[in-house]
Amino acid sequence: MLMDFFILLKQELVIVAIIFLLLFINLGKDRSNESLLPLINVVLLLNVLLGFFGSKEGSLFGEMFHTGKLIILEKNILNLATWIISLLSFSWLRTHKHVIEFYILLLTALLGMFFMISSGNLLVLYLGLEMSTIPIAAAANFDLAKRKSSEAAMKMIISSAFSSALVLLGISWIYGVSGSLDFSVILLQGPDSPFRIFAFILLVSGFAFKMSAVPFHLWTADVYEGAPVSVTAYLSVVSKASVVFVILAFLYNAGKAFADTWYHILIVLSILSIIIGNLFALRQNNFKRFLAFSSIAQVGFIFIGIAGSSQVSSAAVVYFVLVYVFSNLAAFGVVALVSAVSGKENISDYKAFYTTNPLLSWVLTIAMFSLAGVPPTAGFFGKFFLLMAGAAKGNYWLIGIAALNMVVSFYYYLRVVKTIFMEENSQPIEKLAIPGASRLALYICLAGMLIAGLASCVYDYIYSISFGL
Amino acid sequence: MNLSLLILFPLVTAIILLFCNGLKQVRMVALAGAGLQLILAIFLLVAFLQDRSMGNQLTMLFEYDFVWFKNLPIHYHIGVDGISIAMILLTSCIVFAGILISWTMEKLSKEFFFLLVLLSMGAYGFFISLDLFTLFFFLEIAVIPKFLLIGVWGSGKKEYSAMKLALMLMAGSALVFVGLLGVYYQTGSFDMMKIAQMNIPLDTQYFFFPFVFLGFGIFAALFPFHTWVPDGHASAPTAASMFLAGISMKLGGYGCLRVATFLMPAAAHYYSPIIIVLATIAIIYGAFATMMQTDLKYINAYSSVSHCGFVILGIGMLTQTSIKGAVLQMVSHGLMTALFFAAIGMIYTRTHTRMVAQLGGLLKVMPFISTVFVIAGLCSLGLPGFSGFVAEMTVFMGSWQNPGGLYRLATILSCASIVVTAVYILRATGKTIMGPLDGAYSKLGDALWNEKLAAGLLITGIVLIGVAPFLINQLIGPGTAAMMEQIGKTINLK
Numbered sequence: 001m002l003m004d005f006f007i008l009l010k011q012e013l014v015i016v017a018i019i020f021l022l023l024f025i026n027l028g029k030d031r032s033n034e035s036l037l038p039l040i041n042v043v044l045l046l047n048v049l050l051g052f053f054g055s056k057e058g059s060l061f062g063e064m065f066h067t068g069k070l071i072i073l074e075k076n077i078l079n080l081a082t083w084i085i086s087l088l089s090f091s092w093l094r095t096h097k098h099v100i101e102f103y104i105l106l107l108t109a110l111l112g113m114f115f116m117i118s119s120g121n122l123l124v125l126y127l128g129l130e131m132s133t134i135p136i137a138a139a140a141n142f143d144l145a146k147r148k149s150s151e152a153a154m155k156m157i158i159s160s161a162f163s164s165a166l167v168l169l170g171i172s173w174i175y176g177v178s179g180s181l182d183f184s185v186i187l188l189q190g191p192d193s194p195f196r197i198f199a200f201i202l203l204v205s206g207f208a209f210k211m212s213a214v215p216f217h218l219w220t221a222d223v224y225e226g227a228p229v230s231v232t233a234y235l236s237v238v239s240k241a242s243v244v245f246v247i248l249a250f251l252y253n254a255g256k257a258f259a260d261t262w263y264h265i266l267i268v269l270s271i272l273s274i275i276i277g278n279l280f281a282l283r284q285n286n287f288k289r290f291l292a293f294s295s296i297a298q299v300g301f302i303f304i305g306i307a308g309s310s311q312v313s314s315a316a317v318v319y320f321v322l323v324y325v326f327s328n329l330a331a332f333g334v335v336a337l338v339s340a341v342s343g344k345e346n347i348s349d350y351k352a353f354y355t356t357n358p359l360l361s362w363v364l365t366i367a368m369f370s371l372a373g374v375p376p377t378a379g380f381f382g383k384f385f386l387l388m389a390g391a392a393k394g395n396y397w398l399i400g401i402a403a404l405n406m407v408v409s410f411y412y413y414l415r416v417v418k419t420i421f422m423e424e425n426s427q428p429i430e431k432l433a434i435p436g437a438s439r440l441a442l443y444i445c446l447a448g449m450l451i452a453g454l455a456s457c458v459y460d461y462i463y464s465i466s467f468g469l
Numbered sequence: 470m471n472l473s474l475l476i477l478f479p480l481v482t483a484i485i486l487l488f489c490n491g492l493k494q495v496r497m498v499a500l501a502g503a504g505l506q507l508i509l510a511i512f513l514l515v516a517f518l519q520d521r522s523m524g525n526q527l528t529m530l531f532e533y534d535f536v537w538f539k540n541l542p543i544h545y546h547i548g549v550d551g552i553s554i555a556m557i558l559l560t561s562c563i564v565f566a567g568i569l570i571s572w573t574m575e576k577l578s579k580e581f582f583f584l585l586v587l588l589s590m591g592a593y594g595f596f597i598s599l600d601l602f603t604l605f606f607f608l609e610i611a612v613i614p615k616f617l618l619i620g621v622w623g624s625g626k627k628e629y630s631a632m633k634l635a636l637m638l639m640a641g642s643a644l645v646f647v648g649l650l651g652v653y654y655q656t657g658s659f660d661m662m663k664i665a666q667m668n669i670p671l672d673t674q675y676f677f678f679p680f681v682f683l684g685f686g687i688f689a690a691l692f693p694f695h696t697w698v699p700d701g702h703a704s705a706p707t708a709a710s711m712f713l714a715g716i717s718m719k720l721g722g723y724g725c726l727r728v729a730t731f732l733m734p735a736a737a738h739y740y741s742p743i744i745i746v747l748a749t750i751a752i753i754y755g756a757f758a759t760m761m762q763t764d765l766k767y768i769n770a771y772s773s774v775s776h777c778g779f780v781i782l783g784i785g786m787l788t789q790t791s792i793k794g795a796v797l798q799m800v801s802h803g804l805m806t807a808l809f810f811a812a813i814g815m816i817y818t819r820t821h822t823r824m825v826a827q828l829g830g831l832l833k834v835m836p837f838i839s840t841v842f843v844i845a846g847l848c849s850l851g852l853p854g855f856s857g858f859v860a861e862m863t864v865f866m867g868s869w870q871n872p873g874g875l876y877r878l879a880t881i882l883s884c885a886s887i888v889v890t891a892v893y894i895l896r897a898t899g900k901t902i903m904g905p906l907d908g909a910y911s912k913l914g915d916a917l918w919n920e921k922l923a924a925g926l927l928i929t930g931i932v933l934i935g936v937a938p939f940l941i942n943q944l945i946g947p948g949t950a951a952m953m954e955q956i957g958k959t960i961n962l963k
Contacts, residue, residue, distance in 0.1 A: 406639070
């Protein structure tokens with residue numbers, strides 16, 4: 001029994017252990033960041049590796065917490081993304097005063113996400129959701145000298161409080177009508193009263209808020225722009241991915257009886273997100289805002305996949321998130337490096353970037369191609385499978401809209417490529433020295449973008465452990 | 470014969486290119502890769518003809534089927550028939566010639582050749598694919614290098630042209646994508662040979678055929694989606710223009726034939742009047758638009774719209790002769806336009822202008838280049854003895870076999886456009902080659918060895934098809950016959 005406890009909660013316990021380690025590490029003497037950062041990165045690497053060993057399926061605390069192969073894989077993806085972000089933040093954190101605190105916040109949020117993904121009960125789900133949001137809001141304030149950073153934190157905490165309120169209201173209503181918070185009980189009862197449907201819609205809206213789907217996206221761009229690049233990357237990749245996993249698990253398990261309801265909600269959300277995300281991304285000049293809107297559009301594509309409601313679609317969604325982690329982190333990685341050294345964050349600053357930084361230019365270009373869905377990058381496979389899963393329901397008009405919007409998104413991704421390669425600039429960004437850690441992270445992302453698609457075993461593995469409605 | 474080598478060679482070449490430094494190394498590697506590829510293509514041709522002469526009657530030869538994604542019916546399934554081999558030969562000739570023409574590309578030479586090789590890899594993969602997913606995969610691989618080639622190394626309003634081309638072609642592939650998904654969900658397979666056996670239900674065909682045909686049509690400059698062609702060709706560097714006209718537009722024609730018509734023949738019948746009207750408009754409009762052009766590259770680009778109209782016309786007419794003509798026209802137009810662009814490129818690097826009005830009397834200082842230019846021009850206007858004549862003649866004959874007022878009218882109108890072609894070609898060549906020589910050009914030199922070799926290769930192809938059309942007929946005959954069998958089957962169904 002005790003062994004079970006340790007094995008099932010393995011990934012969470014490791015995170016807790018790391019948090020405690022970080023708390024104690026500074027007790028003895030003041031260490032310099034230079035010695036601290038490599039240590040933390042190694043510990044996080046160990047955390048990633050440990051996730052792959054000794055896993056087991058099962059549940060704890062009376063079905064409140066459960067784990068399985070897919071859940072473990074999802075947590076591993078989040079672990080990996082966190083590690084990559086940590087590597088990419090190297091040059092920014094080197095001179096930062098509060099490295100330990102930064103990592104504690106990130107890891108606490110990660111812990112919250114783990115509980116959220118594993119939850120079998122609305123209460124645990126809510127706890128995880130809160131635990132994963134508030135630390136990030138604090139971390140958004142970590143550019144201590146910048147006013148915009150505090151503004152971002154403030155905006156984020158208020159808007160996420162609002163979404164939490166929606167979720168809580170939905171939960172309390174569900175409890176009111178069904179008398180239980182367990183997924184296993186909720187899923188038995190269908191959408192027999194408008195009250196129950198409304199409660200369900202409230203819950204889904206809360207999730208949509210966290211995923212910054214249109215029309216709940218208004219906080220995204222400002223927060224992304226104001227927060228430090230590493231935190232933005234964390235928000236847009238790790239945090240978003242975790243909510244995708246949760247919504248997938250929640251809808252396919254507890255929301256089975258509501259399949260018709262959420263199918264229509266998802267279609268509306270996806271069309272809105274794709275179109276509005278794309279339209280706003282067209283004219284952005286700030287790189288982080290640009291990525292914010294492009295990620296809104298990507299969320300729309302994810303919704304199409306989820307709406308397919310088969311095993312193919314859940315596999316496609318998880319696979320797409322994996323690809324999205326690599327592609328988006330590669331883009332954020334380059335932006336983080338440039339921003340840490342030169343403070344430049346506008347797309348127009350990247351004019352003639354290729355003349356001074358060929359390697360970073362190629363990484364950014366391939367990331368843009370992967371986000372746009374151009375072969376042979378993994379993004380192509382991700383998008384193809386998502387739309388293929390969505391088309392299974394026969395709604396070709398939806399796929400048509402999505403495909404046309406891919407062309408629109410193509411314009412803005414290519415605009416970045418055009419800026420890098422084709423435009424003239426008398427003062428391009430100077431040649432950057434890339435720290436070893438960041439170089440490693442970029443290579444990992446590059447390998448991920450190029451291999452995760454062509455090597456079919458990645459998708460096949462994800463398929464073998466996913467489940468349909 | 471392992472067809473995967475066709476993809477592997479460019480891939481290896483591209484990877485080696487990444488580790489090269491300096492123009493000399495880079496161009497040697499690229500040329501070696503292209504040369505090997507050309508030899509491989511010829512070897513493939515020989516092997517194919519041998520197999521056929523030994524009585525191998527299978528539709529597709531050298532097939533190889535590998536399950537790529539276990540849980541989705543996505544296979545890496547490749548195979549060739551005569552039509553694909555003709556396309557592969559065309560591609561390998563143009564790649565070889567294109568690399569020779571770019572021999573002195575100083576600006577970012579490594580990246581330039583890398584992208585050329587990548588583009589050719591996409592084209593080879595596209596032509597050998599028998600699986601719709603693989604086909605689509607390679608189709609898109611062939612798009613992106615063009616964007617960079619035009620945008621970085623181009624001239625004029627290059628960024629605009631590059632973006633226009635990329636977006637229009639991407640829109641084309643988005644349409645193809647929707648059509649492919651539709652076909653997939655009706656048949657449960659991406660395998661073209663299997664789908665061809667299945668007879669897709671009529672309403673599905675009617676609904677999805679326009680997506681696939683229009684999508685590929687954008688690649689093949691189908692009117693009114695031809696607008697990327699003039700800008701794209703005119704802004705591209707010489708080699709990229711050759712690749713665009715010689716390879717990329719053929720991707721579209723091949724896709725219209727192999728995917729749209731072959732898989733959904735009933736719909737091809739249903740829509741054939743519309744296709745033919747559009748093709749005829751493209752032929753006539755292209756010809757007249759060319760007359761108004763003053764820039765040599767624009768002349769060739771608009772005439773490409775007109776010539777590719779013949780490809781679409783041949784496919785739309787749906788007789789065996791016309792389809793054969795369409796394939797011939799693809800090969801012929803590929804070689805001829807590539808030659809034309811090569812000649813224009815050679816002239817431009819020497820005189821630094823492409824305006825017809827500013828040129829004149831070039832025959833006196835650069836006899837070789839001028840001859841090449843004239844040959845390309847004559848082939849373009851369909852002089853007997855060159856490939857253009859054979860191809861266009863076949864298309865017309867095939868079209869005439871199709872009775873019905875509209876078809877007859879379309880055939881007559883398209884035939885008449887040849888007169889217009891003669892006008893613009895003779896005017897452009899006459900003004901450029903003949904007449905008084907501008908004093909500023911009197912010191913210019915003639916073609917170098919690399920340019921001679923490139924032009925020679927392309928001219929060989931043109932003359933070979935023109936003088937001995939039975940050779941290529943033998944190659945593509947069985948392929949088109951199989952295509953017709955498929956089309957005939959559904960006519961009986963109706």
